[in-house]
Amino acid sequence: MPNTQLGDVFEVEPLRAAGDAALATIDERAIDVEPIHRGNRKRTAIASFAERDPVVVQVCEEPTWLRTEAALLGEIRERTFVPVPPVLATGSHDGVAYMLTALVGGADLHERFTAVDAETRRELASWFGKALGRLHEAFEFDGYGRLALSEGVFTPGHDDWPSWFRQYGLRAVERLPEAFDPVCDDLRALFEDPPAEAAPTARLFPWDFRPGNALVADGSVTAVLDWEAPLAAPPALSAAKSEYLVADWYVGDPVPLRQAFRDGYTAVRPYPSVRPAHRAAAIAESAVDSAGVVTNPRYPPVGRAKAVAFHRDALVDVVSDERTERG
Incomplete structure:
Protein backbone atom coordinates (compact mmCIF):
# COMPACT_ATOMS: atom_id res chain seq x y z
CA MET A 1 0.00 0.00 0.00
CA LEU A 103 19.10 8.45 9.69
CA VAL A 104 22.30 9.48 11.49
CA GLY A 105 21.99 11.41 14.74
CA GLY A 106 23.62 14.77 15.32
CA ALA A 107 23.04 18.51 15.16
CA ASP A 108 23.52 20.65 12.06
CA LEU A 109 27.15 21.81 12.23
CA HIS A 110 26.28 24.87 10.17
CA GLU A 111 24.26 26.12 13.13
CA ARG A 112 26.78 25.01 15.76
CA PHE A 113 30.11 25.93 14.19
CA THR A 114 30.23 29.50 15.47
CA ALA A 115 28.61 28.59 18.80
CA VAL A 116 31.35 26.21 19.96
CA ASP A 117 34.51 27.54 21.60
CA ALA A 118 37.54 28.52 19.50
CA GLU A 119 39.50 25.37 20.36
CA THR A 120 36.67 23.06 19.32
CA ARG A 121 36.23 25.07 16.12
CA ARG A 122 39.92 24.59 15.28
CA GLU A 123 39.63 20.87 16.02
CA LEU A 124 36.67 20.62 13.65
CA ALA A 125 38.53 22.54 10.94
CA SER A 126 41.46 20.16 11.41
CA TRP A 127 39.09 17.21 11.07
CA PHE A 128 37.78 18.53 7.75
CA GLY A 129 41.36 18.91 6.50
CA LYS A 130 42.30 15.40 7.61
CA ALA A 131 39.13 13.94 6.10
CA LEU A 132 39.74 15.65 2.76
CA GLY A 133 43.32 14.40 2.77
CA ARG A 134 42.10 10.85 3.35
CA LEU A 135 39.55 11.14 0.56
CA HIS A 136 42.33 12.32 -1.76
CA GLU A 137 44.49 9.37 -0.75
CA ALA A 138 41.66 6.88 -1.25
CA PHE A 139 40.34 7.98 -4.67
CA GLU A 140 42.48 8.55 -7.76
CA PHE A 141 41.23 9.00 -11.33
CA ASP A 142 42.61 9.16 -14.87
CA GLY A 143 40.67 12.27 -15.88
CA TYR A 144 38.71 15.28 -14.70
CA GLY A 145 35.14 16.44 -14.30
CA ARG A 146 31.84 14.85 -13.36
CA LEU A 147 32.11 11.23 -12.29
CA ALA A 148 29.73 8.71 -13.80
CA LEU A 149 29.26 5.14 -12.65
CA SER A 150 29.84 2.58 -15.40
CA GLU A 151 29.86 -1.14 -14.56
CA GLY A 152 30.80 -0.36 -10.99
CA VAL A 153 33.66 1.98 -11.95
CA PHE A 154 33.73 5.77 -11.44
CA THR A 155 34.70 7.36 -14.73
CA PRO A 156 35.45 11.09 -15.24
CA GLY A 157 34.23 12.88 -18.33
CA HIS A 158 37.40 14.66 -19.54
CA ASP A 159 41.05 13.77 -20.03
CA ASP A 160 42.41 17.17 -21.11
CA TRP A 161 43.45 19.06 -17.97
CA PRO A 162 43.97 22.58 -19.41
CA SER A 163 40.72 22.46 -21.37
CA TRP A 164 38.68 21.15 -18.46
CA PHE A 165 40.08 23.62 -15.93
CA ARG A 166 39.58 26.57 -18.26
CA GLN A 167 35.98 25.50 -18.87
CA TYR A 168 35.35 24.94 -15.16
CA GLY A 169 36.80 28.30 -14.12
CA LEU A 170 35.12 30.36 -16.83
CA ARG A 171 31.76 28.71 -16.17
CA ALA A 172 32.03 29.67 -12.49
CA VAL A 173 32.86 33.27 -13.42
CA GLU A 174 30.08 33.56 -15.99
CA ARG A 175 27.51 32.46 -13.38
CA LEU A 176 28.36 35.41 -11.14
CA PRO A 177 25.63 38.09 -11.16
CA GLU A 178 26.07 41.67 -12.33
CA ALA A 179 27.29 42.90 -8.94
CA PHE A 180 30.57 41.03 -9.59
CA ASP A 181 31.22 42.67 -12.97
CA PRO A 182 34.06 44.93 -11.72
CA VAL A 183 36.27 41.91 -11.03
CA CYS A 184 35.09 39.50 -13.74
CA ASP A 185 37.51 40.55 -16.50
CA ASP A 186 40.46 39.98 -14.17
CA LEU A 187 39.04 36.61 -13.17
CA ARG A 188 38.56 35.52 -16.78
CA ALA A 189 42.17 36.37 -17.48
CA LEU A 190 43.23 33.78 -14.89
CA PHE A 191 41.75 31.03 -17.08
CA GLU A 192 42.62 32.25 -20.56
CA ASP A 193 46.08 30.69 -20.56
CA PRO A 194 46.47 26.95 -19.94
CA PRO A 195 47.80 26.04 -16.48
CA ALA A 196 51.60 26.04 -16.41
CA GLU A 197 51.89 22.75 -14.52
CA ALA A 198 51.80 19.33 -16.14
CA ALA A 199 48.50 17.49 -15.94
CA PRO A 200 48.07 16.84 -12.20
CA THR A 201 46.74 13.61 -10.78
CA ALA A 202 42.99 13.84 -10.24
CA ARG A 203 41.49 12.92 -6.88
CA LEU A 204 37.95 12.92 -5.53
CA PHE A 205 36.52 16.45 -5.43
CA PRO A 206 33.60 16.51 -2.94
CA TRP A 207 32.54 19.93 -4.13
CA ASP A 208 30.30 20.74 -1.15
CA PHE A 209 32.53 19.48 1.67
CA ARG A 210 31.67 21.93 4.46
CA PRO A 211 30.15 22.29 7.96
CA GLY A 212 26.75 23.00 6.39
CA ASN A 213 26.66 19.41 5.16
CA ALA A 214 27.83 17.82 8.41
CA LEU A 215 26.21 16.60 11.60
CA VAL A 216 27.98 16.84 14.95
CA ALA A 217 27.54 15.43 18.45
CA ASP A 218 29.77 16.09 21.48
CA GLY A 219 32.22 18.02 19.32
CA SER A 220 32.70 15.17 16.81
CA VAL A 221 31.40 14.83 13.26
CA THR A 222 28.86 12.01 13.05
CA ALA A 223 28.08 12.24 9.34
CA VAL A 224 28.89 14.20 6.19
CA LEU A 225 25.91 14.50 3.87
CA ASP A 226 25.13 15.43 0.25
CA TRP A 227 27.67 13.70 -2.00
CA GLU A 228 25.71 14.22 -5.20
CA ALA A 229 27.41 15.01 -8.51
CA PRO A 230 31.00 14.26 -7.34
CA LEU A 231 33.92 15.41 -9.47
CA ALA A 232 37.47 14.32 -10.20
CA ALA A 233 39.92 17.22 -9.96
CA PRO A 234 43.43 18.09 -8.77
CA PRO A 235 43.72 18.19 -4.95
CA ALA A 236 44.52 21.92 -5.09
CA LEU A 237 41.04 22.77 -6.36
CA SER A 238 39.09 20.88 -3.73
CA ALA A 239 41.50 22.00 -0.99
CA ALA A 240 40.95 25.63 -2.01
CA LYS A 241 37.19 25.26 -2.00
CA SER A 242 36.87 23.33 1.27
CA GLU A 243 39.27 25.70 3.02
CA TYR A 244 37.11 28.64 1.90
CA LEU A 245 33.91 26.95 3.10
CA VAL A 246 35.37 25.80 6.42
CA ALA A 247 37.64 28.70 7.44
CA ASP A 248 36.64 31.91 5.63
CA TRP A 249 32.90 31.27 5.66
CA TYR A 250 32.15 31.59 9.36
CA VAL A 251 34.58 33.89 11.19
CA GLY A 252 36.07 37.33 10.78
CA ASP A 253 39.65 36.11 11.18
CA PRO A 254 40.02 32.91 9.15
CA VAL A 255 43.79 32.51 9.65
CA PRO A 256 43.65 30.13 12.66
CA LEU A 257 41.05 27.92 10.97
CA ARG A 258 42.98 27.89 7.70
CA GLN A 259 46.06 26.72 9.56
CA ALA A 260 44.08 24.07 11.44
CA PHE A 261 42.56 22.84 8.17
CA ARG A 262 45.99 22.61 6.56
CA ASP A 263 47.51 20.93 9.61
CA GLY A 264 44.80 18.30 9.48
CA TYR A 265 45.37 17.69 5.79
CA THR A 266 49.16 17.45 6.15
CA ALA A 267 48.73 14.85 8.87
CA VAL A 268 47.63 12.59 6.01
CA ARG A 269 49.48 13.86 2.93
CA PRO A 270 51.39 16.95 1.73
CA TYR A 271 49.20 20.00 1.22
CA PRO A 272 48.77 20.75 -2.50
CA SER A 273 50.23 23.84 -4.14
CA VAL A 274 47.17 26.09 -4.40
CA ARG A 275 47.52 28.82 -7.04
CA PRO A 276 45.35 31.96 -7.44
CA ALA A 277 43.50 30.34 -10.35
CA HIS A 278 42.49 27.41 -8.13
CA ARG A 279 41.23 29.81 -5.46
CA ALA A 280 39.40 31.96 -7.99
CA ALA A 281 37.55 28.96 -9.41
CA ALA A 282 36.71 27.67 -5.94
CA ILE A 283 35.44 31.00 -4.62
CA ALA A 284 33.47 31.91 -7.75
CA GLU A 285 31.85 28.49 -7.80
CA SER A 286 30.98 28.83 -4.09
CA ALA A 287 29.49 32.30 -4.49
CA VAL A 288 26.40 31.16 -6.40
CA ASP A 289 24.26 28.10 -5.76
CA SER A 290 22.83 25.71 -8.35
CA ALA A 291 19.79 27.95 -8.80
CA GLY A 292 21.95 31.00 -9.54
CA VAL A 293 21.36 32.66 -6.15
CA VAL A 294 24.24 34.31 -4.28
CA THR A 295 25.16 32.18 -1.27
CA ASN A 296 25.08 33.67 2.23
CA PRO A 297 28.12 33.18 4.49
CA ARG A 298 28.26 33.35 8.30
CA TYR A 299 25.71 32.03 10.77
CA PRO A 300 23.19 33.48 11.09
CA PRO A 301 23.60 34.12 7.35
CA VAL A 302 24.18 37.69 6.22
CA GLY A 303 21.93 39.40 3.70
CA ARG A 304 22.54 39.57 -0.04
CA ALA A 305 24.47 42.85 -0.10
CA LYS A 306 26.95 41.67 2.55
CA ALA A 307 27.16 38.25 0.88
CA VAL A 308 28.09 39.82 -2.46
CA ALA A 309 30.71 41.97 -0.75
CA PHE A 310 32.14 38.94 1.09
CA HIS A 311 32.65 36.89 -2.08
CA ARG A 312 33.72 39.87 -4.20
CA ASP A 313 36.36 40.94 -1.67
CA ALA A 314 37.73 37.38 -1.59
CA LEU A 315 37.98 37.37 -5.40
CA VAL A 316 39.67 40.79 -5.43
CA ASP A 317 42.25 39.38 -3.02
CA VAL A 318 42.89 36.47 -5.40
CA VAL A 319 43.46 38.83 -8.32
CA SER A 320 45.83 40.88 -6.17
CA ASP A 321 47.75 37.72 -5.21
CA GLU A 322 48.06 36.75 -8.86
CA ARG A 323 49.53 40.15 -9.73
CA THR A 324 51.99 39.83 -6.84
CA GLU A 325 53.09 36.39 -8.06
CA ARG A 326 53.71 37.75 -11.53
CA GLY A 327 55.76 40.61 -10.07
Whole structure:
Protein backbone atom coordinates (compact mmCIF):
# COMPACT_ATOMS: atom_id res chain seq x y z
CA MET A 1 0.00 0.00 0.00
CA PRO A 2 1.43 3.45 -0.91
CA ASN A 3 2.57 5.70 1.91
CA THR A 4 0.00 8.45 1.51
CA GLN A 5 2.03 10.77 3.74
CA LEU A 6 4.41 11.24 0.81
CA GLY A 7 1.75 13.23 -0.99
CA ASP A 8 2.42 16.16 1.32
CA VAL A 9 6.19 15.93 0.76
CA PHE A 10 6.71 14.90 -2.87
CA GLU A 11 3.82 16.71 -4.57
CA VAL A 12 4.61 15.62 -8.14
CA GLU A 13 3.35 12.13 -8.93
CA PRO A 14 6.58 10.64 -10.39
CA LEU A 15 8.50 11.74 -7.28
CA ARG A 16 5.81 10.44 -4.95
CA ALA A 17 5.72 7.09 -6.74
CA ALA A 18 9.50 6.78 -6.49
CA GLY A 19 9.31 7.58 -2.77
CA ASP A 20 6.66 4.89 -2.36
CA ALA A 21 8.90 2.42 -4.18
CA ALA A 22 11.76 3.27 -1.82
CA LEU A 23 9.65 2.78 1.30
CA ALA A 24 8.23 -0.44 -0.14
CA THR A 25 11.67 -1.99 0.40
CA ILE A 26 10.87 -1.84 4.15
CA ASP A 27 8.24 -4.26 5.44
CA GLU A 28 6.66 -1.72 7.77
CA ARG A 29 4.46 1.19 6.88
CA ALA A 30 5.69 4.67 7.71
CA ILE A 31 3.63 6.48 10.31
CA ASP A 32 5.03 9.93 9.52
CA VAL A 33 7.03 11.57 6.72
CA GLU A 34 8.70 14.93 7.26
CA PRO A 35 10.37 16.94 4.48
CA ILE A 36 13.96 18.19 4.77
CA HIS A 37 14.78 21.21 2.66
CA ARG A 38 18.35 20.53 1.49
CA GLY A 39 19.74 21.35 -1.94
CA ASN A 40 18.01 21.98 -5.24
CA ARG A 41 18.56 18.81 -7.26
CA LYS A 42 16.80 16.19 -5.18
CA ARG A 43 13.93 15.95 -2.71
CA THR A 44 14.52 14.58 0.77
CA ALA A 45 12.33 13.40 3.64
CA ILE A 46 12.59 11.50 6.93
CA ALA A 47 10.21 8.56 7.33
CA SER A 48 9.38 7.37 10.86
CA PHE A 49 8.02 3.97 11.89
CA ALA A 50 6.42 2.43 14.95
CA GLU A 51 8.86 -0.47 15.35
CA ARG A 52 12.10 0.51 13.58
CA ASP A 53 14.53 3.39 13.30
CA PRO A 54 13.72 6.28 10.95
CA VAL A 55 15.15 6.38 7.44
CA VAL A 56 15.97 9.14 4.97
CA VAL A 57 14.19 8.98 1.60
CA GLN A 58 15.67 10.82 -1.38
CA VAL A 59 14.32 11.02 -4.91
CA CYS A 60 15.84 12.63 -7.99
CA GLU A 61 14.67 13.02 -11.57
CA GLU A 62 18.26 12.54 -12.79
CA PRO A 63 18.82 8.81 -12.08
CA THR A 64 22.57 8.77 -12.76
CA TRP A 65 23.25 11.35 -10.05
CA LEU A 66 21.61 9.40 -7.24
CA ARG A 67 22.99 6.07 -8.46
CA THR A 68 26.51 7.50 -8.48
CA GLU A 69 26.03 9.06 -5.04
CA ALA A 70 24.81 5.77 -3.57
CA ALA A 71 27.83 3.88 -4.93
CA LEU A 72 30.20 6.58 -3.69
CA LEU A 73 28.76 6.43 -0.17
CA GLY A 74 29.51 2.71 -0.06
CA GLU A 75 33.08 3.23 -1.26
CA ILE A 76 33.72 6.05 1.22
CA ARG A 77 32.54 3.86 4.11
CA GLU A 78 34.82 1.06 2.93
CA ARG A 79 37.97 3.08 2.14
CA THR A 80 38.04 5.94 4.68
CA PHE A 81 37.13 7.02 8.21
CA VAL A 82 34.79 9.73 6.89
CA PRO A 83 31.33 9.00 8.35
CA VAL A 84 28.55 8.85 5.78
CA PRO A 85 25.01 7.45 6.08
CA PRO A 86 24.66 3.70 5.37
CA VAL A 87 22.73 3.04 2.15
CA LEU A 88 19.77 0.74 2.74
CA ALA A 89 18.25 0.60 -0.74
CA THR A 90 18.56 2.18 -4.18
CA GLY A 91 16.60 1.89 -7.38
CA SER A 92 14.34 3.77 -9.76
CA HIS A 93 10.66 3.95 -10.61
CA ASP A 94 9.40 5.30 -13.95
CA GLY A 95 12.70 7.08 -14.56
CA VAL A 96 12.95 8.68 -11.10
CA ALA A 97 15.77 7.43 -8.88
CA TYR A 98 15.41 6.79 -5.17
CA MET A 99 17.82 6.13 -2.33
CA LEU A 100 17.09 5.03 1.21
CA THR A 101 19.68 5.66 3.94
CA ALA A 102 19.81 5.31 7.68
CA LEU A 103 19.10 8.45 9.69
CA VAL A 104 22.30 9.48 11.49
CA GLY A 105 21.99 11.41 14.74
CA GLY A 106 23.62 14.77 15.32
CA ALA A 107 23.04 18.51 15.16
CA ASP A 108 23.52 20.65 12.06
CA LEU A 109 27.15 21.81 12.23
CA HIS A 110 26.28 24.87 10.17
CA GLU A 111 24.26 26.12 13.13
CA ARG A 112 26.78 25.01 15.76
CA PHE A 113 30.11 25.93 14.19
CA THR A 114 30.23 29.50 15.47
CA ALA A 115 28.61 28.59 18.80
CA VAL A 116 31.35 26.21 19.96
CA ASP A 117 34.51 27.54 21.60
CA ALA A 118 37.54 28.52 19.50
CA GLU A 119 39.50 25.37 20.36
CA THR A 120 36.67 23.06 19.32
CA ARG A 121 36.23 25.07 16.12
CA ARG A 122 39.92 24.59 15.28
CA GLU A 123 39.63 20.87 16.02
CA LEU A 124 36.67 20.62 13.65
CA ALA A 125 38.53 22.54 10.94
CA SER A 126 41.46 20.16 11.41
CA TRP A 127 39.09 17.21 11.07
CA PHE A 128 37.78 18.53 7.75
CA GLY A 129 41.36 18.91 6.50
CA LYS A 130 42.30 15.40 7.61
CA ALA A 131 39.13 13.94 6.10
CA LEU A 132 39.74 15.65 2.76
CA GLY A 133 43.32 14.40 2.77
CA ARG A 134 42.10 10.85 3.35
CA LEU A 135 39.55 11.14 0.56
CA HIS A 136 42.33 12.32 -1.76
CA GLU A 137 44.49 9.37 -0.75
CA ALA A 138 41.66 6.88 -1.25
CA PHE A 139 40.34 7.98 -4.67
CA GLU A 140 42.48 8.55 -7.76
CA PHE A 141 41.23 9.00 -11.33
CA ASP A 142 42.61 9.16 -14.87
CA GLY A 143 40.67 12.27 -15.88
CA TYR A 144 38.71 15.28 -14.70
CA GLY A 145 35.14 16.44 -14.30
CA ARG A 146 31.84 14.85 -13.36
CA LEU A 147 32.11 11.23 -12.29
CA ALA A 148 29.73 8.71 -13.80
CA LEU A 149 29.26 5.14 -12.65
CA SER A 150 29.84 2.58 -15.40
CA GLU A 151 29.86 -1.14 -14.56
CA GLY A 152 30.80 -0.36 -10.99
CA VAL A 153 33.66 1.98 -11.95
CA PHE A 154 33.73 5.77 -11.44
CA THR A 155 34.70 7.36 -14.73
CA PRO A 156 35.45 11.09 -15.24
CA GLY A 157 34.23 12.88 -18.33
CA HIS A 158 37.40 14.66 -19.54
CA ASP A 159 41.05 13.77 -20.03
CA ASP A 160 42.41 17.17 -21.11
CA TRP A 161 43.45 19.06 -17.97
CA PRO A 162 43.97 22.58 -19.41
CA SER A 163 40.72 22.46 -21.37
CA TRP A 164 38.68 21.15 -18.46
CA PHE A 165 40.08 23.62 -15.93
CA ARG A 166 39.58 26.57 -18.26
CA GLN A 167 35.98 25.50 -18.87
CA TYR A 168 35.35 24.94 -15.16
CA GLY A 169 36.80 28.30 -14.12
CA LEU A 170 35.12 30.36 -16.83
CA ARG A 171 31.76 28.71 -16.17
CA ALA A 172 32.03 29.67 -12.49
CA VAL A 173 32.86 33.27 -13.42
CA GLU A 174 30.08 33.56 -15.99
CA ARG A 175 27.51 32.46 -13.38
CA LEU A 176 28.36 35.41 -11.14
CA PRO A 177 25.63 38.09 -11.16
CA GLU A 178 26.07 41.67 -12.33
CA ALA A 179 27.29 42.90 -8.94
CA PHE A 180 30.57 41.03 -9.59
CA ASP A 181 31.22 42.67 -12.97
CA PRO A 182 34.06 44.93 -11.72
CA VAL A 183 36.27 41.91 -11.03
CA CYS A 184 35.09 39.50 -13.74
CA ASP A 185 37.51 40.55 -16.50
CA ASP A 186 40.46 39.98 -14.17
CA LEU A 187 39.04 36.61 -13.17
CA ARG A 188 38.56 35.52 -16.78
CA ALA A 189 42.17 36.37 -17.48
CA LEU A 190 43.23 33.78 -14.89
CA PHE A 191 41.75 31.03 -17.08
CA GLU A 192 42.62 32.25 -20.56
CA ASP A 193 46.08 30.69 -20.56
CA PRO A 194 46.47 26.95 -19.94
CA PRO A 195 47.80 26.04 -16.48
CA ALA A 196 51.60 26.04 -16.41
CA GLU A 197 51.89 22.75 -14.52
CA ALA A 198 51.80 19.33 -16.14
CA ALA A 199 48.50 17.49 -15.94
CA PRO A 200 48.07 16.84 -12.20
CA THR A 201 46.74 13.61 -10.78
CA ALA A 202 42.99 13.84 -10.24
CA ARG A 203 41.49 12.92 -6.88
CA LEU A 204 37.95 12.92 -5.53
CA PHE A 205 36.52 16.45 -5.43
CA PRO A 206 33.60 16.51 -2.94
CA TRP A 207 32.54 19.93 -4.13
CA ASP A 208 30.30 20.74 -1.15
CA PHE A 209 32.53 19.48 1.67
CA ARG A 210 31.67 21.93 4.46
CA PRO A 211 30.15 22.29 7.96
CA GLY A 212 26.75 23.00 6.39
CA ASN A 213 26.66 19.41 5.16
CA ALA A 214 27.83 17.82 8.41
CA LEU A 215 26.21 16.60 11.60
CA VAL A 216 27.98 16.84 14.95
CA ALA A 217 27.54 15.43 18.45
CA ASP A 218 29.77 16.09 21.48
CA GLY A 219 32.22 18.02 19.32
CA SER A 220 32.70 15.17 16.81
CA VAL A 221 31.40 14.83 13.26
CA THR A 222 28.86 12.01 13.05
CA ALA A 223 28.08 12.24 9.34
CA VAL A 224 28.89 14.20 6.19
CA LEU A 225 25.91 14.50 3.87
CA ASP A 226 25.13 15.43 0.25
CA TRP A 227 27.67 13.70 -2.00
CA GLU A 228 25.71 14.22 -5.20
CA ALA A 229 27.41 15.01 -8.51
CA PRO A 230 31.00 14.26 -7.34
CA LEU A 231 33.92 15.41 -9.47
CA ALA A 232 37.47 14.32 -10.20
CA ALA A 233 39.92 17.22 -9.96
CA PRO A 234 43.43 18.09 -8.77
CA PRO A 235 43.72 18.19 -4.95
CA ALA A 236 44.52 21.92 -5.09
CA LEU A 237 41.04 22.77 -6.36
CA SER A 238 39.09 20.88 -3.73
CA ALA A 239 41.50 22.00 -0.99
CA ALA A 240 40.95 25.63 -2.01
CA LYS A 241 37.19 25.26 -2.00
CA SER A 242 36.87 23.33 1.27
CA GLU A 243 39.27 25.70 3.02
CA TYR A 244 37.11 28.64 1.90
CA LEU A 245 33.91 26.95 3.10
CA VAL A 246 35.37 25.80 6.42
CA ALA A 247 37.64 28.70 7.44
CA ASP A 248 36.64 31.91 5.63
CA TRP A 249 32.90 31.27 5.66
CA TYR A 250 32.15 31.59 9.36
CA VAL A 251 34.58 33.89 11.19
CA GLY A 252 36.07 37.33 10.78
CA ASP A 253 39.65 36.11 11.18
CA PRO A 254 40.02 32.91 9.15
CA VAL A 255 43.79 32.51 9.65
CA PRO A 256 43.65 30.13 12.66
CA LEU A 257 41.05 27.92 10.97
CA ARG A 258 42.98 27.89 7.70
CA GLN A 259 46.06 26.72 9.56
CA ALA A 260 44.08 24.07 11.44
CA PHE A 261 42.56 22.84 8.17
CA ARG A 262 45.99 22.61 6.56
CA ASP A 263 47.51 20.93 9.61
CA GLY A 264 44.80 18.30 9.48
CA TYR A 265 45.37 17.69 5.79
CA THR A 266 49.16 17.45 6.15
CA ALA A 267 48.73 14.85 8.87
CA VAL A 268 47.63 12.59 6.01
CA ARG A 269 49.48 13.86 2.93
CA PRO A 270 51.39 16.95 1.73
CA TYR A 271 49.20 20.00 1.22
CA PRO A 272 48.77 20.75 -2.50
CA SER A 273 50.23 23.84 -4.14
CA VAL A 274 47.17 26.09 -4.40
CA ARG A 275 47.52 28.82 -7.04
CA PRO A 276 45.35 31.96 -7.44
CA ALA A 277 43.50 30.34 -10.35
CA HIS A 278 42.49 27.41 -8.13
CA ARG A 279 41.23 29.81 -5.46
CA ALA A 280 39.40 31.96 -7.99
CA ALA A 281 37.55 28.96 -9.41
CA ALA A 282 36.71 27.67 -5.94
CA ILE A 283 35.44 31.00 -4.62
CA ALA A 284 33.47 31.91 -7.75
CA GLU A 285 31.85 28.49 -7.80
CA SER A 286 30.98 28.83 -4.09
CA ALA A 287 29.49 32.30 -4.49
CA VAL A 288 26.40 31.16 -6.40
CA ASP A 289 24.26 28.10 -5.76
CA SER A 290 22.83 25.71 -8.35
CA ALA A 291 19.79 27.95 -8.80
CA GLY A 292 21.95 31.00 -9.54
CA VAL A 293 21.36 32.66 -6.15
CA VAL A 294 24.24 34.31 -4.28
CA THR A 295 25.16 32.18 -1.27
CA ASN A 296 25.08 33.67 2.23
CA PRO A 297 28.12 33.18 4.49
CA ARG A 298 28.26 33.35 8.30
CA TYR A 299 25.71 32.03 10.77
CA PRO A 300 23.19 33.48 11.09
CA PRO A 301 23.60 34.12 7.35
CA VAL A 302 24.18 37.69 6.22
CA GLY A 303 21.93 39.40 3.70
CA ARG A 304 22.54 39.57 -0.04
CA ALA A 305 24.47 42.85 -0.10
CA LYS A 306 26.95 41.67 2.55
CA ALA A 307 27.16 38.25 0.88
CA VAL A 308 28.09 39.82 -2.46
CA ALA A 309 30.71 41.97 -0.75
CA PHE A 310 32.14 38.94 1.09
CA HIS A 311 32.65 36.89 -2.08
CA ARG A 312 33.72 39.87 -4.20
CA ASP A 313 36.36 40.94 -1.67
CA ALA A 314 37.73 37.38 -1.59
CA LEU A 315 37.98 37.37 -5.40
CA VAL A 316 39.67 40.79 -5.43
CA ASP A 317 42.25 39.38 -3.02
CA VAL A 318 42.89 36.47 -5.40
CA VAL A 319 43.46 38.83 -8.32
CA SER A 320 45.83 40.88 -6.17
CA ASP A 321 47.75 37.72 -5.21
CA GLU A 322 48.06 36.75 -8.86
CA ARG A 323 49.53 40.15 -9.73
CA THR A 324 51.99 39.83 -6.84
CA GLU A 325 53.09 36.39 -8.06
CA ARG A 326 53.71 37.75 -11.53
CA GLY A 327 55.76 40.61 -10.07
